[in-house]
Amino acid sequence: MKFRSEQAELSEALGALARIASARGSSAPALAGIRFALQDDTLTLSSTDLDISLQFTLSVGGDKNGDGLIGATLINDIVRSLPSGKVTLDIGADSANITGVKAQFSVPVMNAVDFPRTAPASANPVTMQAAVLAHALGQVVGAASKEPAKQHLTAVQLSAGQSGLCLAATDSYRMAIKDLPGINVLTFGQSYLIPSRALRELQRLLDANEEIAIRFGEIETTFETSRLQLTTRLINANFPNVQSFIKAAYANKFTTAREPLIEALRRSRVLARENTPVKLTMGANGMRIEVQTNDQGTSTEDIEGQMSGAELTAGFNPDYVREGIEATAGDEVTIEMNEPNQPAVIRGVGDPTFTYLLMPQRV
Amino acid sequence: MDAFFVSVELLRRPDLLGQPVVVGGTAGRGVVAAASYEARRFGVYSAMSSSHARRLCPQAIFLPANHSLYQEISHQLHDILISFTPLVEPISVDEAFLDVTGSEKLLGSAEDLAWMIRGRVKDELQLSCSVGLARNKFLAKLASDFAKPQASARGIEPGHQVYRVVPGAELEFLHPLPVKALWGVGPVTLKKLESIGIRTVGDLAALQESDLQAAVGMSHGSHLFALGRADDDRAVEPDRVAKSIGHEETFSVDLITTQELRDEIVRLSEAVARRVRRAGVAAGTVLLKIKFSDFQTITRSVTPRSPITTGPAFVAALLPVLATIDAAQGVRLLGVHAQKLGEPNSPMRLFGDDGDSVEEIEQQWSATNEAVDEIVSRYGRQAIRPASALSDHTAPGDSPYGPDEFD
Numbered sequence A: 001m002k003f004r005s006e007q008a009e010l011s012e013a014l015g016a017l018a019r020i021a022s023a024r025g026s027s028a029p030a031l032a033g034i035r036f037a038l039q040d041d042t043l044t045l046s047s048t049d050l051d052i053s054l055q056f057t058l059s060v061g062g063d064k065n066g067d068g069l070i071g072a073t074l075i076n077d078i079v080r081s082l083p084s085g086k087v088t089l090d091i092g093a094d095s096a097n098i099t100g101v102k103a104q105f106s107v108p109v110m111n112a113v114d115f116p117r118t119a120p121a122s123a124n125p126v127t128m129q130a131a132v133l134a135h136a137l138g139q140v141v142g143a144a145s146k147e148p149a150k151q152h153l154t155a156v157q158l159s160a161g162q163s164g165l166c167l168a169a170t171d172s173y174r175m176a177i178k179d180l181p182g183i184n185v186l187t188f189g190q191s192y193l194i195p196s197r198a199l200r201e202l203q204r205l206l207d208a209n210e211e212i213a214i215r216f217g218e219i220e221t222t223f224e225t226s227r228l229q230l231t232t233r234l235i236n237a238n239f240p241n242v243q244s245f246i247k248a249a250y251a252n253k254f255t256t257a258r259e260p261l262i263e264a265l266r267r268s269r270v271l272a273r274e275n276t277p278v279k280l281t282m283g284a285n286g287m288r289i290e291v292q293t294n295d296q297g298t299s300t301e302d303i304e305g306q307m308s309g310a311e312l313t314a315g316f317n318p319d320y321v322r323e324g325i326e327a328t329a330g331d332e333v334t335i336e337m338n339e340p341n342q343p344a345v346i347r348g349v350g351d352p353t354f355t356y357l358l359m360p361q362r363v
Numbered sequence B: 001m002d003a004f005f006v007s008v009e010l011l012r013r014p015d016l017l018g019q020p021v022v023v024g025g026t027a028g029r030g031v032v033a034a035a036s037y038e039a040r041r042f043g044v045y046s047a048m049s050s051s052h053a054r055r056l057c058p059q060a061i062f063l064p065a066n067h068s069l070y071q072e073i074s075h076q077l078h079d080i081l082i083s084f085t086p087l088v089e090p091i092s093v094d095e096a097f098l099d100v101t102g103s104e105k106l107l108g109s110a111e112d113l114a115w116m117i118r119g120r121v122k123d124e125l126q127l128s129c130s131v132g133l134a135r136n137k138f139l140a141k142l143a144s145d146f147a148k149p150q151a152s153a154r155g156i157e158p159g160h161q162v163y164r165v166v167p168g169a170e171l172e173f174l175h176p177l178p179v180k181a182l183w184g185v186g187p188v189t190l191k192k193l194e195s196i197g198i199r200t201v202g203d204l205a206a207l208q209e210s211d212l213q214a215a216v217g218m219s220h221g222s223h224l225f226a227l228g229r230a231d232d233d234r235a236v237e238p239d240r241v242a243k244s245i246g247h248e249e250t251f252s253v254d255l256i257t258t259q260e261l262r263d264e265i266v267r268l269s270e271a272v273a274r275r276v277r278r279a280g281v282a283a284g285t286v287l288l289k290i291k292f293s294d295f296q297t298i299t300r301s302v303t304p305r306s307p308i309t310t311g312p313a314f315v316a317a318l319l320p321v322l323a324t325i326d327a328a329q330g331v332r333l334l335g336v337h338a339q340k341l342g343e344p345n346s347p348m349r350l351f352g353d354d355g356d357s358v359e360e361i362e363q364q365w366s367a368t369n370e371a372v373d374e375i376v377s378r379y380g381r382q383a384i385r386p387a388s389a390l391s392d393h394t395a396p397g398d399s400p401y402g403p404d405e406f407d
Helices: A007-021 A072-081 A130-143 A196-205 A258-268 A318-327 B004-012 B050-056 B067-082 B103-107 B110-125 B137-147 B170-174 B187-195 B201-205 B209-216 B218-228 B258-278 B311-322 B358-379
Strands: A002-006 A033-039 A042-048 A052-059 A061-064 A066-071 A086-091 A095-099 A104-108 A126-129 A155-160 A164-170 A174-181 A191-195 A211-216 A220-224 A228-233 A252-257 A278-283 A286-292 A298-303 A306-308 A312-316 A332-337 A344-348 A351-358 B021-023 B061-063 B088-092 B095-098 B131-133 B150-152 B155-157 B162-164 B245-255 B282-292 B297-302 B331-342
Touching: A002 A007, A007 A033, A007 A042, A007 A052, A007 A072, A007 A086, A007 A196, A033 A061, A033 A072, A052 A196, A066 A072, A066 A086, A066 A104, A072 A095, A072 A104, A126 A130, A130 A155, A130 A164, A130 A174, A130 A196, A130 A211, A130 A318, A155 A196, A174 A318, A191 A196, A191 A228, A196 A228, A252 A258, A252 A286, A258 A286, A258 A298, A258 A318, A258 A332, A278 A318, A312 A318, A318 A344, A318 A351, B004 B021, B004 B067, B067 B088, B067 B095, B067 B110, B095 B137, B103 B110, B110 B131, B110 B162, B131 B137, B137 B162, B137 B170, B170 B201, B187 B209, B201 B218, B209 B218, B245 B258, B245 B282, B258 B282, B258 B311, B258 B331, B258 B358, B282 B311, B297 B311, B311 B331, B311 B358
Parallel strands: B021 B061, B131 B162
Antiparallel strands: A002 A061, A002 A086, A033 A042, A033 A066, A042 A052, A052 A228, A086 A095, A095 A104, A126 A211, A155 A164, A155 A191, A164 A174, A174 A351, A211 A220, A220 A228, A252 A306, A252 A332, A278 A286, A278 A312, A286 A298, A332 A344, A344 A351, B088 B095, B150 B155, B245 B331, B282 B297, B282 B331
């Protein structure tokens, strides 16, 4: 097979495919490859680690139909390193030649016999705006656990809420919840646990101005746009009852500008190492942000804000609290709490659709 | 403190006053934790194996160590010291540095203070101590050793009780001392130094820094060079955080089953965790030390996701390690150490995640431990302890067999 493509377009696809392909070791060598298949001017690129399968469809200048498998890391590194401009791939039986502006590579081709053929979930598709899904994922995916041992918490839950689609993720220290009222892709009572790794990848790849089709299957779910198709195995486990964590009202509420708070929390992180909490004192005179370490010194910063309720001091993991604030939309944020040892609730002012719950740390 | 462990025991056994008394090493094997000056006349010293001590001084009376009592008295001692200056840096269960620069105006000269401290320790604890005064920590420590009673084959010299290294006369005090009196001169360094003809600190001070570095290594050489000139600018640090907290125990009979090891780990973990909590810190890493019957020693460390402070969390962290240990050949010594000590601020969770992770156990036990600590502080250590530790007649840290470490 032989085709011409643009370096930038090809590189973006290969980067995502390589992240999926190289994730699992050497149990099956073919899984470390990216499959190239050319039919006229349509190039289909695919990789899989058996849990997640990713497929790109690119328009290229086709020369000779055919297919071949190339090591994912290798082809990704090569194409990424090439200058922008035209790239030609000529994949033969034994070797593949990659020719970019000025440079040429020749690399071995892998045995494609063991490369699994995956079919998308067969369920009927539902559609929504890709931009809406991407924004919602950006707000919640970060709260999912990254520990493989807690598999059910590595998922993002997509469920049908009272008014529409609800996305939720938690690593048990914090929980991010996003409501998308009016998006009725699921019917009431339906709920799916989708690996956050797949959604993180999906979020990166979605284009703003397109529709995404979702096929919710029994064991797999597929996300499809005009140029990509991502199929992921679902996680079968119990997820915490999200709504039970949110109280209708909180006694104390602090409101402040979002950007200055994020900047102050970033600064405090200089001293606050992994397990050092940042101490937030919220009162009528604003918020004091303090870090005290055993041996690396202390930091203090005051920012402005309004308090309703009583003055309150609570400690937080510096990253978790900053990520929560960053996930809100709008120029102002509120932090609501009942007690210093009960969860804090972070929301953007004027945006009732996103809620970030965060457990404090003892200080 | 002068012969601290022994002096404490003699308060309870006044009938043994004036006799050679050894604390520790009462079981079949083990080591001497402390020796009375009468026993030291025969050459018995702490850290010596008890069998050796028995040979040197067959008439010595061996008493089991009672570390919880020593700890308690150590706290009382600290309370006395802190009333003279807030700048108290404890360096062991019975030694501390005090910076009295600021107290002199209020309470009198440093020498007066030293005698006042000695008097209060005598009155309130019925124990005697020796005080060294000098312009830095290094010299003060040497001065306190100099002030102590000295035991030799000829008899027991009472000692100066308070000894002051007069400012300006530091080198006159320091240079005649044997070189092994310096911190950092252990048997290996001592041998190296003796091989180049160094016997006293004065000999050492006469060397060039480069010669010293050539003999004992770069950093060690410059360290000793500074000490030889009485240079030590470290401040008295009242909040000095211990680098590690641990307990080790040599057993009178080798442990051979995993269950036995597990029970002992539970016991040691409970004791270490309690000290970790009392120090107001949390363990970033837990280390298990095992010495087999053939003296082969292994250490394994575990770093939980977040720092821990509870015995059950220590145990949960160490159990996977224990599973890899074959105890069949016999385990002679076990040690549990808390390391990478930091702030005790393990994160709280929104909900449990029905696993039995170390963290989760830590969280579950945090509240319980507050109650346990309260009970212990009111009724003593014997009042409450893990059920698996009940099979043993000793409480953690009260082993008669060998030294527990006090960091």
